[in-house]
Amino acid sequence: MGHWWERNIVEPGKLPLLLALAAFLLTFVVTRVITRLIRAGKGPFGNVKAGGVHIHHVVPGVVLTVVGGFGAVASDRHGTGGVVAAVLFGMGAGLVLDEFALILHLDDVYWTEEGRKSVEAVVLTAALVGLLLAGFAPFGVNDLTRQELQDRGGALSTIAMNFLFALVALSKGKARVAVFGAIVPLVALVGAVRLARPGSPWARRFYGNRPRARARAVLRAYRHDRRWAAPRRAVQDWIGGKPDPRPARLPGGR
Template structure:
């Protein structure tokens, strides 16, 4: 049996990852479709157009919230692994994608979808898709479902390992390396690297523990990192979400 067949057998069929895998697939497809449509609307191409109701612009996060709520209640009210569980997985994926695609607007409470601030949504969607995708394929620092069949010593070792791993995840997050902390939940070596590196100078860890030469070194390293990888990240964000424009200033009430 190929590695793909083994993965499907162990993780999807007997690991009960079918609903999660469907949710992840629906999440990605919905995001790609949504960004394609919104960019066509922005360019004035195709049959798509903004939806206005009595002069009020309808953002796609609105139906996204309703779909997400419907899927969530369907999931908690359905028999395990019934057809409704799979349907709810699809609904949760669609709803979450629509909501997170406008996360920056919800966070700032103004229309920044096409602005530089609006690209926060792309970062959130990328992190969410990465974490859900890793969970869907079965990546985990420890297989907790197998601990019950292990000896007491093995369970103790696994528990110590898990606590240590989560501690490193927290340290990585406190150092301002939030993407590394999220992905490190599933891929442990990422947190090992993040936890031993210098913190971002504006992070809680740096504010409490760094001063003098060490703080200056952290600022220099952060500036060098941003100078090297900032343009790459901006080009990627522009490619996925479209070139940002200056946000429209809010009208006076």
């Protein structure tokens, strides 16, 4: 284990990336716990205000991201400064993406249906960073044996193939499958060979003159969403908290 850690994490300079990912996830979890306690009226926590203005945690998140980002650029990635900068950057990114939906909608939608986009952004970001961390690229590793070169070459070939399948899945309107397929073998392949979602670039390009294919795509998307919408919402609620119910609309659209 120690040899693997040295060869694949320390020697290629991936320790700052690992610490940034750990800080990112820990900050997101702690932030969600605190905000849920505030929402429930429990614990010693409360909203931060200055001059009557609610200071969202995206504000210190931006500060930490800027400090950590510039600190990482100015520091040696193998030195203490690079490690500290990576942790600060991970913390800032966790705070910023926890309010990704607020930035997207320019409105306080944290506990609304639109706020689920923040959870999705965090999960997808963690998956992509995990892919970078788990990569078996030989760059930065010295004196590789023939067996190590073969192992890493095979891993790189698999990753490259999965990446191509992920691009096809992305063009078919399957963003989540594309991201996780780049990490988990065969997931991207399944997304690449299945029908495209209606309105996706693939569907517009290849289903334009194929009414049967368009109809099958619409039917399959409907069945897929109907089957997986509830489990996906349950997972999102478990991670980020259940959103507030939408207010009932009065007759006449008011």
